[in-house]
Amino acid sequence: MIARDLESILEQVQNIAKGVVADNANDVDRQARWPEEAIRMLQKAGIAGLTVPAEYGGLGHGSFAVAQVCELLGQECGSTAMCFGMHCVGSAVLSAKATSDQQERFLHPIVAGEHLTTLSLSEAGTGSHFYIPSTQLDAISPQAYRINGTKTFVTNGNYADSYVVSTVAAGPDGPLGEFSCIVVPATSEGLEWGPPWSGMGMRGNSSRSLTLDNVEIERNNLLGEEGDQIWYVFQVVAPIFLMAMTGTYLGIASAALEEARVHLLKRQYKESGSGLSQVPVVQHRLGCLWGMLERTRRLCYHAAASFDAGEPDALPAVFTAKAEVADCAVAIVNEVMTLSGGQAYRDESRLHRLLRDARAAHVMAPTTDVLRTWTGRVLLGLPILGE
Numbered sequence: 001m002i003a004r005d006l007e008s009i010l011e012q013v014q015n016i017a018k019g020v021v022a023d024n025a026n027d028v029d030r031q032a033r034w035p036e037e038a039i040r041m042l043q044k045a046g047i048a049g050l051t052v053p054a055e056y057g058g059l060g061h062g063s064f065a066v067a068q069v070c071e072l073l074g075q076e077c078g079s080t081a082m083c084f085g086m087h088c089v090g091s092a093v094l095s096a097k098a099t100s101d102q103q104e105r106f107l108h109p110i111v112a113g114e115h116l117t118t119l120s121l122s123e124a125g126t127g128s129h130f131y132i133p134s135t136q137l138d139a140i141s142p143q144a145y146r147i148n149g150t151k152t153f154v155t156n157g158n159y160a161d162s163y164v165v166s167t168v169a170a171g172p173d174g175p176l177g178e179f180s181c182i183v184v185p186a187t188s189e190g191l192e193w194g195p196p197w198s199g200m201g202m203r204g205n206s207s208r209s210l211t212l213d214n215v216e217i218e219r220n221n222l223l224g225e226e227g228d229q230i231w232y233v234f235q236v237v238a239p240i241f242l243m244a245m246t247g248t249y250l251g252i253a254s255a256a257l258e259e260a261r262v263h264l265l266k267r268q269y270k271e272s273g274s275g276l277s278q279v280p281v282v283q284h285r286l287g288c289l290w291g292m293l294e295r296t297r298r299l300c301y302h303a304a305a306s307f308d309a310g311e312p313d314a315l316p317a318v319f320t321a322k323a324e325v326a327d328c329a330v331a332i333v334n335e336v337m338t339l340s341g342g343q344a345y346r347d348e349s350r351l352h353r354l355l356r357d358a359r360a361a362h363v364m365a366p367t368t369d370v371l372r373t374w375t376g377r378v379l380l381g382l383p384i385l386g387e
């Protein structure tokens with residue numbers, strides 16, 4: 001089966017972004033509320049199966065499409081882009097080795113827009129080293145596991161229908177970093193949500209903590225084999241997740257650049273009758289920002305396309321793309337704040353939100369520091385994870 005063409009998907013996403021996403025962006029930020037209207041609209045439009053393979057009825061796209069969709073959404077609302085991006089990552093992890101039962105129970109409803117999922121890897125104890133979970137997965141019968149542990153920063157927390165949760169492999173002697181992922185339905189007994197998310201930025205994410213207290217899950221919900229998730233990390237999570245983030249922060253950076261352009265054209269001085277856009281150094285600074293954004297965008301889309309094409313050296317480019325976009329988004333929003341003067345410093349300025357949202361780029365794992373290190377290790381021929 002052939003994936004639906006990306007151009008028409010992006011046209012639909014653009015309409016949704018300029019409509020319901022833009023209309024609700026301020027409110028989502030101010031109220032720190034999950035972007036319900038936008039996510040439901042994306043599901044209704046048939047885009048929720050973006051990363052589900054066409055053979056299971058999905059749109060069959062990879063990291064390139066995820067980045068583009070998230071960029072369009074991120075131009076209007078970072079939280080909406082991140083919430084939808086996390087669903088795409090969760091869907092991709094679910095799809096990678098889905099059994100026919102998992103296709104039936106999870107992928108078909110995702111494609112139908114009736115099931116939202118998300119990834120729940122982070123824990124307080126291991127922080128940005130998300131590939132070393134300590135959540136326990138114990139086999140209690142031939143049909144069931146029991147899960148115990150606490151997850152942090154679960155985006156879409158308490159709104160998703162299922163959570164792709166990382167755990168220590170059930171075997172007690174497995175090496176460090178060898179972990180398993182299992183799908184935990186939202187209706188499971190024993191899920192306790194922490195307080196509502198109240199972030200500095202990305203305030204609509206609902207990135208809450210989740211305690212799994214003796215949660216019993218059928219063995220059929222295990223994704224792949226016990227302990228094989230390092231394969232998922234570098235083959236599925238890294239490209240799709242990093243490109244969801246990359247797209248989101250490209251969107252934030254390009255929204256900031258547009259704010260600057262509009263402001264420079266609008267700002268007129270009474271005494272001279274001339275405008276800010278006529279000041280050569282300001283024109284020069286705007287040109288530099290455009291260059292920074294465009295070279296980062298090209299690197300990101302090139303990295304995504306290389307990965308989707310199966311090129312063997314794509315991974316360091318994918319790692320670097322997210323690190324570069326984090327540097328780029330934070331730098332551009334900061335510089336646009338300066339170019340836009342006191343107007344931008346007002347509490348209700350859009351840049352206020354963009355600045356806070358952009359800051360999350362560096363700390364969402366894999367963090368900028370970790371990605372730079374991983375890239376260096378690849379170049380040195382060292383294993384990506386390790387001493």
Ligand SMILES: Cc1cc2nc3c(=O)[nH]c(=O)nc-3n(C[C@H](O)[C@H](O)[C@H](O)COP(=O)(O)OP(=O)(O)OC[C@H]3O[C@@H](n4cnc5c(N)ncnc54)[C@H](O)[C@@H]3O)c2cc1C
Pocket residue numbers: 086119120121122123124126127128129130152153154155156199201202205207360362363364365366367368369370373
């Ligand atoms: C808005 C938001 C949404 C999130 N959504 C999700 C989600 O949906 N699912 C999920 O699983 N997690 C999510 N997270 C969690 C995120 O991915 C990280 O796990 C979390 O932010 C790590 O925080 P920490 O304070 O434990 O960082 P720490 O691990 O304490 O790191 C602090 C700093 O030290 C640096 N550092 C740490 N180790 C190294 C190293 N080995 N080399 C170089 N530098 C290092 C890091 O780069 C970082 O800058 C989210 C986080 C945020 C802020």
